[in-house]
Amino acid sequence: MDRRVKKTRTAFRQALFALLDHKPIDEISVSELCRQAGVTRRTFYIHYDQVSDIFSDYQEDMAEQVTHAIHAGKMDPDSLLTIFDQILMANFKAFRYLCQHPQQSDLIPQLTQMLVETFASQLIAGRPAASQQLILQYAAAGLINAYVYWFDHESTIDYGTVVKTNRKLLASTLAQLS
Known part of the structure; x- marks a missing residue:
């Protein structure tokens, strides 16, 4: 991607995230977004059709980051969780926002499925049996849902507790694979 295009899209994303702190995405106008980003409406329409397209574009980029990171090589569950946490904190x-507004997101089911596939490829030789597939689905969905729960209860649960608990739960769940 051209450096200027990347810079413009980054400006739109940063502006969108700043505005999302104060209002839902469906209440953000193109004009308001452009003012926040310091970019003209004409430039906006060169890149996007509507405000939600910025978020869709971002979801695709985030999914690519996760896919790239978790397919980097053979890893154990602890390493996979560390990578997932790093990507989460960077984004x-x-x-x-995605966790608190799941109706806005295709990313959560996509991340869950990526985790299932990654756990399967990293932890099971060959095609998983039905019971193993169920365990993998349970582990991935539980991991994602733990973050969703945390975002709704940030004032009562600290991030360190989430990470520590996820490690324990993931290890005990994946131990059921054998």
Whole structure:
């Protein structure tokens, strides 16, 4: 991607995330977004049709980051969880918004499925049996749902507790694979 295009899209994303702190995406106008980004409406329409397209574009980029990171090589569950946590924290505002507004997101089911596939490829030789597939689905959905729960209860649960608990739960769940 051209450097100027990347810079413009980054400006739109940053503006969108700043505005999302104060209002839902469906209440953000193109004019308001452009003012926040310091970019003209004409430039906006060169790249996007509507405000929600910025978020869709961002979801695709985040999914690519996760896919690239978790397919980097053979890893154990702890390493996979560490990578997932790093990506989450690097994309904190967007991920929190997705978790708190699941109707806006295709990313959560997509991340869950990516985790299932990654766990299967990294932890099971060959095609998983039906019971193993169920365990993998349970582990991935539980991991994602733990973050969703945390974002709704940030004032009562600290991030360290989430990470520590996820490690324990993931290890005990994946131990059922054998």
